[in-house]
Amino acid sequence: MSYTPPSWSPPGQRPPGPGPRSRRDRGLTALAVGLTLLVVAVTGAGWYGYGPGAGDERTRAADAKESAAPESTAPPSTGAASPRPSLRTPRPVRAPSAQELAAARRPGEAAAWIAADPTDLPRRNIRVDGPWTVGGTVVQALYREVTAYRLSDGAEVWNLTLPTPVCEAPEHAAPDGRIVLALASSGSRRGARCDRFQMVDLRTGKAGWTKELLRDPARDTPAIIVHTAISGDTLAVAEGLGAAAFRVSDGSRLFTVPTENPGRCHPDRVAGGSRLLVSATCALGDDPRTRYSQLRALDPRTGAVRWRHRTPAGRRVERVISVDPVVYTSIDNERLTDDWRIVALGPRGELRRTIDPRPKGFEHCVNVGIGAGLQPCPGVVVGHGLVHVGGTDRAGAYDLATGKLLWGVRAHDGRTLTPVGFRSSRGTVVYESATPSRPGRTFVLGEGGAGKEETLMNHPAAAAEAEYSTMAGRVLQAGGRIVVMPSFVTGEDDRRQPRLVSFAPAPE
Structure with missing residues (x-):
């Protein structure tokens, strides 16, 4: 690995500033315009699709990038599991059992477990929500099931079957382990709405209250697209051009988030955690160059x-990286993620620092896509006065006070580097994704960058195929372990993927 801040620039990298928009971004612009018109004009029944989304685009893009990358000159590890082929030639990924993984583990390799759910799914891409950690378990919501796995060995602790598929879930659970899931109105993909809410206790797997929180008898207009967040015992729900808050414990209504300025700033998305944030789109009907958040x-x-806090005209809040301190990404209304920034705020919402990561080749939230909820922004974490940015083949640390890149590192084989947490005030734990022929690893990136990283875990070769199949959709650090989860799974039987892959330092 090599990386030379601050003047390093990879070969072929486009210069900072707007570039040509991709087909996906142009399509998302059209989608956003169409959605805005639909939200303003709709008076009858709505819909909510819970099939493929931006995460699926990221999966396909990652596959294409991996297929196009030059083959590594280093030989694969002897005895490794067969590399996962491109999705163009699908075959199921076999998940080794815990006993098989333990038997195949070589000296110096991490311990691992893989969760492989045999549940039959519809033949399409299905979003995966979570993971959430509660006590000694990691919990995941997938289609019509919520499942808790023991962190130590991956054993299933409980499983809850839901009446209809999950179509949205908060990034964070309440401090007592309860969460509220937004469910589709039916199991049918066509015509389904996101208008049912189900509380689940993640500690026990018991279902709590269920309500249609957003149904207004006066206008009988169902939810079209819903975004949710939890802060304390408060569930915030944004739907259409409005937002409201409810009590997590019993579903009772707390307050409605008002439209401001006057009537020109419409609440549209929410972010939770230790703070509750609500974003609004202002000057909605005006020129994109004057619209703001x-x-x-x-x-x-x-x-x-x-x-x-408001953005400059022509820019909008896209993803919230951290709520304490508040750090978010901003994108241009017309150039979208070709023109993105990291924005840090002070304790009263004042602008503290704007950082442009594009000159170093960092992509917006590891190319997760736009137009979804405010959270999460994968591959970017904030702590100790720094913002650590990951992405395809690189990771680096920026100083929130000065906006300067302090140190960084590059991988040379197309791996995704995902900062997931902190080992110390100057050491960031980074997950390095697997490739078709090599397992991933976990290391600490500290002051000094390239050449100074410390390997925490070399992931086992026997789990490489399953690890690669997740495409590093979501990565979590919990209880000294790394948990990797796909953002989407396919219901195709010949493309079956593991649900979770987890690694921990091998016992001595």
Whole structure:
């Protein structure tokens, strides 16, 4: 690995500034315009699709990038599992059992477990929500099931079957382990709406209250697209051009988030955790060059506004990286992710620092796509006054006070580097994804960057095929372990993927 901040620039990298928009971004622009018109004009029944989305685009893009990358000159490890082929020639990924993984583990390799759910799924791409950690378990929501696995060995602890598929879930659960899932109105993909809410206790797997929180008898207009977030005992729900808050414990309504300025800033998305944030699109009907976003921090119990922040005209809030401190990504309304920034705010919502990661080749939230919820922004973490940015073949640390790149590292074989947490004030734990022929690894990137990283775990070759099949969709650090999950899984029987792959330092 090599990386030379701050003047390093990879060969062939486009210069900073707007470039030609991809077919996907042009399509998403058209989709956003069409959705805006639909939200404004709709008066009858709506719909909610819970099939392929931006995460699926990322999976296909990652496959294409992996297929196009030059083959590594280093020989694969002897005895490794057969590399996963391109999705163009599908075959099921066999998940080795815990006993098989233990028997195949070589000296110096991490311990691992793989969760492979045999549940039959519809023949399409299905979103995966979570993971959430509660006590000694990691929990995942997939289609019509919520399942908890023991962190130590991957054994299933409980499983809850839902009446209809999950179509949206908060990034964070409540502090007591309860969560509220948004469910589709039916199991049918066509005409399904996102209008049912189900509370689940992630500690026990018991289902709690269920309600149609968004149905307004006065207008009988069902939810079209829903975004949710939890802060404390408050569930915030944004739908269409409005938002409201409910109590997680019993589903009772707490407050409605008002439209401001006057009537020109419409709440559209929410972010949770230790703070509750609500974004709004302002000057919605105006030229994209004058449209902007407003971000409000609300008291999660009362809805009182603690501070307001607005973007410059022509830009919008896209993803929230951190709620404490508040750090988000901003994109241009017309150039989209070709023109993105990292924006850090002060304690009262004032602008603290704007960082442009494009000159170093960093892609927006590891190319996760746009137009979804405010959270998460995969591959970017904030802590100790730094923002650590990952992506395809690189990771680096920027100083939030100065905006300068302090150090970084590059991988030379197309792997994705995902910062997932911190080992110390100056050491970031980074997950390095698997390739078709090599397993991943976990290392600490510290002050000094390239050449100074410390390997924490070499992932086992026997799990490489399953690890690669996740495409590093979501990566979590929990209890000294790394948990890797796909963003989407396919219901095709000949493309069956593991649900979770987890690694931990091997016992001495």
